[in-house]
Every structure is written in structure tokens, then in C-alpha cells.
Amino acid sequence: MATAGLAAAGEAAPSQPLPLVLVVAVALLDTQGRVLLAQRPPGKKLAGLWEFPGGKVDAGEAPEAALVRELREELGIAVPAAALRPLTFASHAYDSFHLLMPTYECTEWAGEPAGQEGQALAWVSAEELEAGAYAMPPADLPMLPPVLAAMRARRAAETAAAAAAAAAAGMPA
């Protein structure tokens, strides 16, 4: 329906569209099924909140390439693009832009993650994440159910693999 038609029907006219900002992020999962969160530094928007590592996609850049670049720059780790598996996405209207954030799951990387820009990092368990122990941006909250499911699946798979290895070696798990 055209705007005039909406107004005639007594509905609110659509507000000014916000610019769409494309950000890519990752749920990096360790063998215990914990996820890596990074704390946004002081002086930035959403300072102090804990986020999934990632950043903005540059013009002309593929999302996976952007994430590989961001993880190298921010955490000092090398991630093969093929190890990035689509998991979920965020779509959230902030005051001055609309965030669209495809989020991948990843269990393979080379190097030890360390905050290259001085940001604090934390490996967070599913229980801690679910309890809200790490305050996150509002855009991230709808992504938590699929992230938690991925964390628990990873932990269960690693536990089963350890039990199978122990059984094969003739040892109790």
C-alpha cells in the first residue's frame, strides 16, 4: 500500500529508513563448548559490553573474507574461510543505523586468540551465557538460543569422542 494509502487507512507512515550496516561475527567454540567473547573497549559505542568477535564488511569484500581479516586483526588467529559455518544472524535497528550481522560458527583456527587491540577476551560456558553473566548488545540477544545449541552440541560431540577414544584404548571414560 502506498504511504498516502497507509495514512488514509489511519496507519503510521513508514519512518525514514536507516542505513544498513553489514557486520560479520563468529561464535568461536573450543573443545569444551565454550564461546569466545570480546569486550568492547571504552570510548566506543556499546563500550563494556561483550560481543562476538568480528566487524564491518568493507565495500567489495566477501563476508567470509571480511571475517577472516577481522579475526586476524583483532585476535591474531588464522581461520580458514572454509571453516566458517553459517549459524544465525542479527537484524537490529540502532538509533542511527540498522545492523545486519550474519554470524558463523567455527571450531578450527591456528594460533591462540589474544586481544590485539587491548580488548579483554573471555571463554564463556553455555551456563554463563544463558545466565547473562556477560552483558551483550541488544542486537545479540535473539541469537543466543542457536548459539547455546551449537555450544552444547560441540560439548556433547567432544565428550562422545573422548569416551569412544577411551573405549578403543580399553580404558574407562
Ligand SMILES: Nc1nc2c([nH]c(=O)n2[C@H]2C[C@H](O)[C@@H](COP(=O)(O)OP(=O)(O)OP(=O)(O)O)O2)c(=O)[nH]1
Ligand atoms: N563484532 C560485533 N559487532 C557487534 C555485535 N553486536 C553488535 O551490536 N555489534 C555492533 C557494534 C558496532 O556498531 C558494529 C561492529 O562494527 P565494528 O566492530 O567495526 O564497530 P566499531 O564501533 O568498533 O567501529 P567503528 O564504528 O568505530 O568504526 O556492530 C557483535 O556481537 N559483534
